[in-house]
Amino acid sequence: MTVILAPTPVTVADAPQLPFLVRFRLKGTPWIPILILLLIIVAAMGGESIAPHDPNGLDLGAAFRPPFWQAGGSYDYLLGTDNLGRDVLSRIIAGARVSAIVVLYAIGFSGAIGTMLGIMAGYFGGIVDMIIVRITEIMMAIPTLALALIFTATMDPGLSTVIIVIVLTYWTWYARIIRSEILSLRERDYVAFAKVAGCGPVTIFLRHLVPNIFNTLVVLMTLQVGQVIIFEASLSFLGVGIQPPDTSWGLMLADARQYITYAWWGITMPGIAIILTCLSSNLIGDWLRDLLDPKRRQL
Amino acid sequence: MMGLELRDLSKHFTVRSDRGKATVRAVERVNLGIPEGQTVALVGESGCGKTTIAKLVLKLETPTSGAVTFDGKSLEEMSRKEIKDYRRQVQAVFQDPYASLNPRLTVRRIITEPILAHYKRDRATLNARVAELLEIVGLPPRAADLYPHEFSGGQRQRIAIARALALNPRIIILDEPISALDVSIRAQVLNLLMDIQEKFGLTYLLIAHDLALVEHLSTRVAVIYLGSVVETGESEQIFAAPKHPYTQALLNAVPRPDPDYVPKAAEGFDDTGSALEPPSGCKFHLRCPHAMAVCKTDNPPLIKLADGREAACHLLSGPPPAQV
Numbered sequence: 001m002t003v004i005l006a007p008t009p010v011t012v013a014d015a016p017q018l019p020f021l022v023r024f025r026l027k028g029t030p031w032i033p034i035l036i037l038l039l040i041i042v043a044a045m046g047g048e049s050i051a052p053h054d055p056n057g058l059d060l061g062a063a064f065r066p067p068f069w070q071a072g073g074s075y076d077y078l079l080g081t082d083n084l085g086r087d088v089l090s091r092i093i094a095g096a097r098v099s100a101i102v103v104l105y106a107i108g109f110s111g112a113i114g115t116m117l118g119i120m121a122g123y124f125g126g127i128v129d130m131i132i133v134r135i136t137e138i139m140m141a142i143p144t145l146a147l148a149l150i151f152t153a154t155m156d157p158g159l160s161t162v163i164i165v166i167v168l169t170y171w172t173w174y175a176r177i178i179r180s181e182i183l184s185l186r187e188r189d190y191v192a193f194a195k196v197a198g199c200g201p202v203t204i205f206l207r208h209l210v211p212n213i214f215n216t217l218v219v220l221m222t223l224q225v226g227q228v229i230i231f232e233a234s235l236s237f238l239g240v241g242i243q244p245p246d247t248s249w250g251l252m253l254a255d256a257r258q259y260i261t262y263a264w265w266g267i268t269m270p271g272i273a274i275i276l277t278c279l280s281s282n283l284i285g286d287w288l289r290d291l292l293d294p295k296r297r298q299l
Numbered sequence: 300m301m302g303l304e305l306r307d308l309s310k311h312f313t314v315r316s317d318r319g320k321a322t323v324r325a326v327e328r329v330n331l332g333i334p335e336g337q338t339v340a341l342v343g344e345s346g347c348g349k350t351t352i353a354k355l356v357l358k359l360e361t362p363t364s365g366a367v368t369f370d371g372k373s374l375e376e377m378s379r380k381e382i383k384d385y386r387r388q389v390q391a392v393f394q395d396p397y398a399s400l401n402p403r404l405t406v407r408r409i410i411t412e413p414i415l416a417h418y419k420r421d422r423a424t425l426n427a428r429v430a431e432l433l434e435i436v437g438l439p440p441r442a443a444d445l446y447p448h449e450f451s452g453g454q455r456q457r458i459a460i461a462r463a464l465a466l467n468p469r470i471i472i473l474d475e476p477i478s479a480l481d482v483s484i485r486a487q488v489l490n491l492l493m494d495i496q497e498k499f500g501l502t503y504l505l506i507a508h509d510l511a512l513v514e515h516l517s518t519r520v521a522v523i524y525l526g527s528v529v530e531t532g533e534s535e536q537i538f539a540a541p542k543h544p545y546t547q548a549l550l551n552a553v554p555r556p557d558p559d560y561v562p563k564a565a566e567g568f569d570d571t572g573s574a575l576e577p578p579s580g581c582k583f584h585l586r587c588p589h590a591m592a593v594c595k596t597d598n599p600p601l602i603k604l605a606d607g608r609e610a611a612c613h614l615l616s617g618p619p620p621a622q623v
Contacts, residue, residue, distance in 0.1 A: 189399035193462070196357050197413035198386035207412075211403045294403060294446040 030287050033280035040277055043093045044100035051090035052078070056245045059085035064263045080265040082256060088269050091247050095270065098248035099277070101159065102232045106166035107224050113167065114174025115217065121175065122182025123205070133179070136172040144169045144231075145238070152240035162232055162241045170228070174220060181213045215289050222285025226278030233274070249274050302502060303333040303356065303389070303470060306373075307365035310351050324577060325351040327526040328365065330601070333470070338496070338503040340517035340534070342510065342549065348526040349506045353474045356504060357391055358382070387417055390463040394475035396455035400447040406433075406458055407443040413465045432461040435498075436491060453484035460491065470502040478509055489515065510553050514538050522546045525582045528601060532608025543610045544587045581613065589614055 048055060062085040066073040073080060079088040121132040148165045155161050185191065185208070194204045233250020235241030237257075242248040249270040256266030310326040325348045333339045341349045354360040356367050358374050366373035369385055377385060390413070393399040400409055410432055411425050420428075430440045436457040447455055456476065463471050476492065477485040493516065496503060507513050513520060514534065521531040522545060530543040541547045578585050584594035593613050601611045 188401075189393045189395060190401040192354075192357075192359055193391065193393065193399055193459075194412065194416075195359060196386060196389075196391050197462075197466075198383055198416040199412065200416075203416065207404070208401055212401075295448045 028287065030283045033283040036276050036280040037284065040096050043096040047094055047097045051093045053087035053090040055086060055090040055094035055247060057086060061085065067265050079269045082266045083259055088265060091252055092270055092273050095248045095252055098159065098242055098246060099229050099232065102162055103225055103228050105163045106170065106228045107221050109167040110170035111174055111221055114171035115178050118175040118178025119182055122179040122186065132175060136175050139172045148235055148240050157240050157243055159242060162235055166228055166231055170224060177216060177220060178213055181216055182209060185209050185212050214292050218285050218289050222281045225281035229274050229277060301370055302335045304368045305329050305331040306368055308355060308362050308367060309364045310355055310360060311363045324526050329528055331521050331528060331531065333502060333504055335502050336500055337519055338505055338517040339519045339521065340505040340507055340513040341521050341523055342507055342513050343523035344508060347523045349523055350474060353472050353506050356472055387466050388469045390466060390468040391472040391474065392459050392463050392476050395479045396452050396459055399459050400455055402447055405444055405446055409458060410462050410465055413462060417466065432464055435464065435495065436461045452480050453488055456480060456488050464495065470504065472504045474506045477512060510550065525577055527582065529583065530610040536606055536608050542604065542615055543612050544589055545583050
């Protein structure tokens with residue numbers, strides 16, 4: 001047979017020859033969620049110093065003022081006041097700090113611990129895998145609230161207890177999901193080829209395994225933002241979380257619950273803050289995932 | 300002997316089930332030489348152990364017994380440095396071009412990966428090499444900055460071939476290199492493989508179930524059945540006159556572009572043996588149209604025939620015993 005190597009007509013989809021950063025499409029950028037999250041970050045950093053009132057300043061004479069647009073409201077208390085006459089807006093701003101700290105620490109630690117253990121379980125397999133999987137199963141069998149109550153009974157309730165309980169609960173998520181990701185990635189042909197090419201385990205790990213779990217991690221972490229805020233809220237609601245006079249969005253919900261019939265704003269305003277934060281972080285997470293994935297990036 | 304050789308190579312896997320442990324004899328005492336500059340094809344149906352042999356040769360699996368030797372030295376006895384050297388000389392192209400390229404790396408990084416695993420090279424040298432390799436496999440230079448998903452299956456396989464060539468290897472293991480591709484582009488990739496073999500004096504170990512491809516590309520053939528070689532010899536000899544009943548059945552099973560053609564061995568061919576519980580005696584006797592009493596008890600050895608090929612069948616060794 002004659003060997004023909006005709007220069008086969010090879011068509012390659014036209015790709016923008018732009019620098020990496022410019023290729024990030026600006027069109028799909030979720031500006032509103034970014035703006036909301038920035039506002040919350042500013043609120044969390046500024047805290048009491050940018051709040052219009054002292055978040056803990058009691059003024060019983062000004063109790064249950066409605067928001068400014070409702071009859072009886074004033075521009076002095078934009079989002080109204082609670083049962084003790086504290087400014088709701090100021091308390092949301094002050095609570096943003098607590099919520100932000102809880103979210104950052106809880107997600108940071110549970111993500112780091114869970115991912116590390118998940119990678120170890122998936123990559124080494126065997127006995128390491130078995131031990132880690134058993135520990136996650138044990139952790140998942142413990143009711144979260146019971147764990148929280150045990151911790152608050154033995155330690156002081158407060159910010160650090162909340163963070164510890166959340167980390168202990170949520171790392172299993174990461175461990176389980178990352179483990180299964182690594183298990184499937186490990187068997188990919190390109191990993192086999194990297195071995196054939198002579199790459200060491202470190203290179204294979206950093207180049208072929210870690211970048212491919214990024215998508216999952218981003219999605220998990222942004223999903224967790226909402227869950228952590230709500231979890232902190234339920235802990236605070238039960239009285240085992242943030243202790244007054246400190247405040248958090250969850251504690252505000254808990255405090256305002258009993259007045260919901262005649263002071264709807266007390267519970268609605270922090271509720272809206274929680275919803276906006278969760279929604280924004282999820283939308284930003286989706287966008288980040290697309291940004292980090294070459295398959296979606298250029299479309 | 301120079302080059303690759305499989306010496307009494309066996310690989311068993313232990314599988315656990317409800318009934319306890321069982322051993323799968325994926326590869327059983329395979330002896331095979333892969334002479335320099337030739338294309339040796341391993342053929343057989345799926346599950347017969349072809350890919351396990353490829354993995355053993357690529358040192359992705361370790362043999363249960365026996366050895367893969369390279370230039371006379373067993374892979375198991377090699378030092379780290381020698382293994383690295385081996386890896387430089389033996390590269391691979393895998394079946395599925397969608398799974399064998401990391402979706403997060405550009406083509407440039409995919410192709411330079413093997414080079415950087417062995418050498419330090421500056422960017423200009425690497426870029427020149429990438430351009431050269433892309434030209435060899437027939438892709439435009441700007442393909443280097445694209446990601447795998449921007450290519451078709453055939454183009455991806457070209458990228459995989461460029462990557463395999465990056466280190467100037469002596470031997471390339473082709474594990475079903477074209478079976479995942481569209482029929483329309485198989486010929487192109489096949490021609491490319493033949494062209495680079497001639498150009499660089501490569502040795503191929505071809506794993507395939509597509510006999511047309513094997514006939515086209517290979518100089519030597521080893522037919523594998525349930526982990527063992529049943530017939531091996533020059534490609535032309537085997538395709539012209541297969542001696543082992545299994546080889547005959549395989550060749551008869553090739554579809555022919557003739558609507559009136561009725562395959563001969565189609566009947567009575569469903570009693571598949573399993574590598575988990577291989578049949579006693581000759582592993583093929585359950586499906587063999589010529590099975591005799593001796594086939595149920597004795598496993599026939601691989602014997603050299605007059606024309607130089609080897610086959611393992613009682614029909615071919617000595618005076619045939621009485622038919623059952």
